[in-house]
Amino acid sequence: MTELVVVREYAKLTTCPVLQPTLDRASVSKSAFEYLCRLAGQFRADGAQLLEIEGSQWLRLDNFVGILETPCGTTIEILPKHVEAGASPEAARALMTRMIQAALDLPTRQVGPADLALFNAPLSEWVRRQFLTALEHLLKRGMKFDYLRIEDEQRHLRGQLDVIRQLRQPPHRAHYFHTRHDVFSLDSPENRLIRSALLRVAQSTQDPLNWRVSHELLQVLAEVPPSRDLISDFKAWRGGRLMAHYGHILPWCQLVLGQQMPLAVQGTWHGMSLLFPMEKLFERFVEATLLRQLPNTASLKRQSREAHLCNHDGRGFFQLRPDLVLEYAGQRVVLDAKWKRLTASRDHRYGISQSDFYQLFAYGHKYIDAGQQLKELVLIYPGTAAFNAPLLPFSFGGGMTLWVVPFELGDRTGDERLILPTEMTMAQAVKFDPLP
Known part of the structure; x- marks a missing residue:
């Protein structure tokens, strides 16, 4: 059972029960509290201040916004502090998504203002929704097939005979042929990363629409294997004219798989964790607006x-x-x-x-x-x-x-x-x- 805790910058979190939770004060489980304390130590070692610990039951967040998912199932959404304490968080959530798009130069395929008004899920679900939308658009354009070289030992001759390896074949296996042939396949670095991101979304989403769409798309990409080495596959991601239609989904893959984050939580836990320094986010938002105007x-x-x-x-x-x-x-x-x-x-x-x-x-x-x-x-x-x-x-x-x-x-x-x-x-x- 997942729990959503919505707060804003500099809010205080505690393990004690809070009768009337607000954007400035909320209660979390003891396991989530301990996870945040451990996480703060990792950030401090890297020179970043995520939060301040006040005693054994309170901690105060710093000027980071975004989303944190803990192993125990608690999702902590940190909104910008411009929203008033008694105001609805939807406006702050919409502002934060626009700021992140501007800061990371992310493409978006929103239908319009009505679509934004209907989507009131946390930031993590918004990222998953954007990835699924980009993937649906890619499937309409068509995924890239490549010729994949297969070297195998078979009972029948298929493709080209590997003469050198065949001459070294022992007598008791002379009835097997060492062959080389090409297969027109979807198995490429780009498609493997997309399949891995899709698996991550399908396994972690709590939004009914995201769950349904992700499982439908898993059936479409059933023949594509997931990536075994994310870093190597991202380095092998190709550009150019033939791969231009893959450009829109790349940043969303990086966000879902944790490869493009100003401050990302890495390790054995692979929840959706997006943390942005609010000062830098506002700076990039101002820059993007001025460049447009x-x-x-x-x-x-x-x-x-x-x-x-x-x-x-x-x-x-x-x-x-x-x-x-x-x-x-x-x-x-x-x-x-x-x-x-x-x-x-x-x-x-x-x-x-x-x-x-x-x-x-x-x-x-x-x-x-x-x-x-x-x-x-x-x-x-x-x-x-x-x-x-x-x-x-x-x-x-x-x-x-x-x-x-x-x-x-x-x-x-x-x-x-x-x-x-x-x-x-x-x-x-x-x-x-x-x-x-």
């Missing part, structure tokens, strides 16, 4: 590494890597995305961290040419009810201005956008394409 005359570069904070002994020290650098008409604008909820209170500095201003100040001096008359920096935060319009500009002096602007997350793909003040030079010089 900026005109062709502008260029956007991510994680530029061309500048250092200082030089020492002829070498750069402390590399500076802004999230995004926008270039247009010989001008540069540095943008940095922060996944943090701002407030409308000026008395508390809107909730902005002083270190963020120091960071942008250094970016501006190192990435924007001193001869540029107007030096504009942009801090991007998720838009909320309390933060739905750009703040008044912050002046660093010397013509350098910092803008703090909201990013509307939207309800569906195409609704998200960056809200810029009209008096900002970037908003005047770079005309965004109208939203669809």
Whole structure:
């Protein structure tokens, strides 16, 4: 019996009974609690902070979102913190799937908004549904057959006789023929990986529709053997014109089989485990949106590494890597995305961290040419009810201005956008394409 626990970032989990579970506090079984503690130790050894343990009965999650399936059958879904504690999780789940698609550049074949509204399953089931949809589309296009060389010892002659091996045949086996022949087969690295992913989906899904479709497709692919070496088969995955129609299903195979995850749980347990650092997910989401909306005359570069904070002994020290650098008409604008909820209170500095201003100040001096008359920096935060319009500009002096602007997350793909003040030079010089 599986159990679904839905929480959000920085939520607390406990083994004690919780009378009224919320997105910030929930109860899990003791076995799931112990598994999370062991998992936190593995992440800590790799330099990542998954959660903090508070005593023997409480733990607090960090800024990761996604899905975790434990061996005892508990599924923990971690949603973005922008959703209110008493709100329905469907909106946060839809936002998270759109962010993951943008971050990993995943193809999707959704029917439309109605399809999204009807699908309220956890993230793991959404990934399985996308894989099955891509596989159904591939079967309609036709799977790739290949000639497979078979070398065998048979009582009858089939194909080409292997003369050298036949001459070495002992007398008591002279009536057997060593032959070589080709078989037109579906046994290829790509099809083996698809069959393995399909088996994983059929064995782990809890959604009735996913269960039915996966078992139907297993009958269609009955003659395809599963992969015996996932890593080698993924390396052997072919591209090119003849395999172009396989391109849509590759990333979904990688997600289902655990080969394309920012932080994947590896080991003997093979549940669906997708964990994404929310800061990086938001950064890639902003980048994907801007790339879709900026005109062709502008260029956007991510994680530029061309500048250092200082030089020492002829070498750069402390590399500076802004999230995004926008270039247009010989001008540069540095943008940095922060996944943090701002407030409308000026008395508390809107909730902005002083270190963020120091960071942008250094970016501006190192990435924007001193001869540029107007030096504009942009801090991007998720838009909320309390933060739905750009703040008044912050002046660093010397013509350098910092803008703090909201990013509307939207309800569906195409609704998200960056809200810029009209008096900002970037908003005047770079005309965004109208939203669809």
